[in-house]
Amino acid sequence: MKLVVQVKLLPTPEQASALDATLRACNTAASEVAATAREIGCYRNYDLRKHTYQNIKTGHRLGAQAAQHVIKKVCDAYKTLTANLLNSRYGKPGSRRRRTVETNPVTFRWDAAQPYDARMLSWQYDTRTVSIWTVGGRVKNLAFTGSPDQLKALATLPVGECDLVHRDGMWFLYASVEVPEPDLIDPAGFLGVDMGIVNIAYDSDGTRYAGAKLNGYRRRQQRLRQRLQAKGTQSAKRLLARRRRKEARHAANTNHVIAKTIVTEAARTGRGIAVEQLTGIRDRVRLRKPQRVTLSSWSFHQLGTFLAYKARRAGVPLAEVDPRYTSQTCNRCGHRDKRNRLNQETFTCRSCGVVAHADHNAALNIAHRGAESWGAVSRPHVA
Known part of the structure; x- marks a missing residue:
């Protein structure tokens, strides 16, 4: 399986200037390619290359590999845009926002990430430097640093494509590495995980993850956003952007901690993990108005993604089950x-009288469904 390793670059002023010029040239070229693609209605990588390759290579001083990566980046952007349109991420058909997205070409910020492959980038692990292509020529002895785990992963695992990223005045390389994937264990039961608004996650062992404390943090951040949005000044907008990134980092860290704890417990007890299918949760769930902001302010999909890849790394089976009626069904009598x-x-069952925490009851139902679905998949069909 592929994982992404982030390392921080430590360029000199001259090296930083070369990296800056490279990102500006690549993303200016990408915006031109995107406009051409929209104009001629061509979005396939190989076909679009025939119309744009020579122009951007000579007009923006791009190397052959960089020009091809620019075109592929544009095609990937339009593929993502199409998927978002199909999922109604830009509103209903005919809405103003959707018409704007459908008619205008994709544009790229000057500092949008630029892909690099092995021909454009080489690593010197002993000296912790990289040699990287720029529009001004090859920049050598560009220092980088990272955590011990990140540096070890780069030095010991196969490294694939990398992305050059400029963020908050700093330079980074995001390198994809190939991690060996262990065989899945034969689970002795399943650990059910119920995701919700009041409690981000609640497992079938009765463990609650990120409840009142996190919700208090989220309400405080919401009040700060409202005050800054009402102010409307340029400094308030800059502060809003910084707070947005801070909140995103906080949410990602919380989701990482929750996912790691759940996977570790499942691996320790030899169980699989059962989670509810969250696709379309925002369209499916009906909530009171104050709860809608809470639902939209947390990335349940990100938590599910973290659970999935951490489970794969640990060899723990992960089953997605139908979440319907898990909160209305008694886990004891059904x-x-x-x-x-x-x-x-x-939760109070009107049939058998069992009383339980509603989220715990739902997690137990999810665990039962996970065991049933896994058994149906893993057992051979008997006629």
């Missing part, structure tokens, strides 16, 4: 009734 869910926190 009786389903909307009235079983008294409130957000309390």
